[in-house]
Amino acid sequence: MQIVIHRGINQIGGCITEIATSTSRILIDLGQNLPDNTGDISDPLANSEAVERIVKGVDAIFYSHYHGDHVGLMEFVPEGVEQYIGSVAKEVMAVKAKYLRKEECTISILKTFNKLNEITKGNITIIPFLVSHSACDSYMFLIEADGKKVLHTGDFRDHGYIGEGLIPAIKKYIGQVDFLITEGTMLSRSNEKVPTESHLQMMARKLMHKHKYVFVLGSSTDIDRIATFHKANPDGRLFVCDSYQAEVLDVFTHNNGAYSGLYKFDNISVFPDSNLLKNMIDKGFCMMIRCNKNKGKYSKFTDLVIDRIPKSDRMAIYSMWSGYIAEGRNQKTEYIELLSKFDNVGQIHTSGHASQECLIKVCNLTAPRLAIIPIHSENSENFRQLLSYTDINSRIVTASECINGVDIIIRE
Ligand SMILES: [Zn+2]
Ligand SMILES: [Zn+2]
Incomplete structure (x- = not known):
């Protein structure tokens, strides 16, 4: 198996993760870089050639939620590539497209999934788990391939209205995993209070x-x-x-x-x-x-x-x-x-992202056997400090390496 972080290490947004076996390949998110303070977006991958190169040969793309830093490059995906998003998220995107007078056809071709509905692509299975985030209908994905369990958290938190379901769902349906690919937005925003x-x-x-x-x-x-x-x-x-x-x-x-x-x-x-x-x-x-x-x-x-x-x-x-x-x-x-x-x-505000406390809970509960790959954070190395008192600290991976026959490729 191969896990490729095309983008997302040491940056918030612009997330693209690939999981592949020798016969199947999926992408989680195809996000655009976040805009700067003037609203301009600088993104070297925001063009058809770059996206075609990344999606070449993929069986399907799964979007965790509708924020641009996770779906923003969708418009460059060539015809014929299967793309999935939550069914409610798709409806929200269609309303937005209508009012922005963007092409709705890009959204109409999206296939949809619902929570806990397993989808199989070749020898990879994906189960979406509904999570609390500052977007409706957001998901984490449990991916099983080559006998390995990978949890990709997407953007999530436990302090929104449906947040209290997070820990019980992990205990009941996920348990220990081999790889945890997790967001870490709040690592660099440690001074922010996290009210519910x-x-x-x-x-x-x-x-x-x-x-x-x-x-x-x-x-x-x-x-x-x-x-x-x-x-x-x-x-x-x-x-x-x-x-x-x-x-x-x-x-x-x-x-x-x-x-x-x-x-x-x-x-x-x-x-x-x-x-x-x-x-x-x-x-x-x-x-x-x-x-x-x-x-x-x-x-x-x-x-x-x-x-x-x-x-x-x-x-x-x-x-x-x-x-x-x-x-x-x-x-x-x-x-x-x-x-x-x-x-x-x-x-009046609280973050859409997991507090440091929540990240520690998720890492401890899923107790990744082989690696924790932090994405969606300004400095992924901060994760080492977060987990410094735990014995899973040594499993944090922020650069390419091969672990137990699984190639982890991290592109800067
Ligand atoms: Zn995000
Ligand atoms: Zn988001």
């Missing part, structure tokens, strides 16, 4: 009781976070968003609403609607806002609402990673510009 989504809900409720008009700048596809604000919004207040966001919420509701009331996004007020503004001012509201580079009718309505509410009465809650608004290389000027319209700005 339920805790954020309490914080949001407090702020919403103080302010009648609340604007939330957050991710439009982060199901947990939107559930947090939707649930915290006091009775009688409107929950307002545009038609794109409403359509995404509709996907969440019809797929996950029956599973938990938290994911039932009802009573949504959709703009633009000529009667809405007066109602919003009368009743108070929580409004989901975004930064829109091409100042269309979306931005115009947002600006109109902001301007109609006295500055002292309006509040913005910034609900994404603090690095985007802190001074430095990750700062996004459009966020700063939007938030500058408010005197009151609160921050």
Whole structure:
């Protein structure tokens, strides 16, 4: 067997992992590099030639979730290569493509899987496990090939609404593995506190009781976070968003609403609607806002609402990673510009990624016999420090080597 980390060592995002036997080959994720602070993406693999070279001869590509750093190179995949993603994730991507006027056909050809449904490609089997992340319908994969068990975690955490299912699922369905390929985003963000989504809900409720008009700048596809604000919004207040966001919420509701009331996004007020503004001012509201580079009718309505509410009465809650608004290389000027319209700005956020504590638990529980390969972290070597008190510390692999007949190839 061969495990190839095409990309993902010492960088967050742009993940591409390959697992191959002598007769079969699959890819986990085909991600694009994350954009810089100006929104530009520099990615030497974002072209047809590079992607064709990587996917040549693969039996299928499995995407862990719909974030661009995991699916971003999908558009360059040549026809005829099978590609799989979670069924709800596919629906969300289709809504996004429709509104961005991107080609929906790329998404329509995606095949789908559901949690725990085993898929076989040649002599490789893949079982997807639903995990909590800042994207709906995210998965880890257990891959079995040549008598070896490989767990690829994708992006995950245990502090979201479905996070408490993580450890029991690993105990029940996965157990010890031979190889663990794990994300380590939080290794370089050790100072960040990791509150649960339920805790954020309490914080949001407090702020919403103080302010009648609340604007939330957050991710439009982060199901947990939107559930947090939707649930915290006091009775009688409107929950307002545009038609794109409403359509995404509709996907969440019809797929996950029956599973938990938290994911039932009802009573949504959709703009633009000529009667809405007066109602919003009368009743108070929580409004989901975004930064829109091409100042269309979306931005115009947002600006109109902001301007109609006295500055002292309006509040913005910034609900994404603090690095985007802190001074430095990750700062996004459009966020700063939007938030500058408010005197009151609160921050409510928790990471979509596994805390250091959670990473240790997963490493100990899966007790990898042969290797731990850290990906999706700024410096994979940090993993050694994280596991320094455990006896699996010596199994961390961050450079190419052959272990028990398995070739691990790590490309920088
Ligand atoms: Zn990611
Ligand atoms: Zn992600």
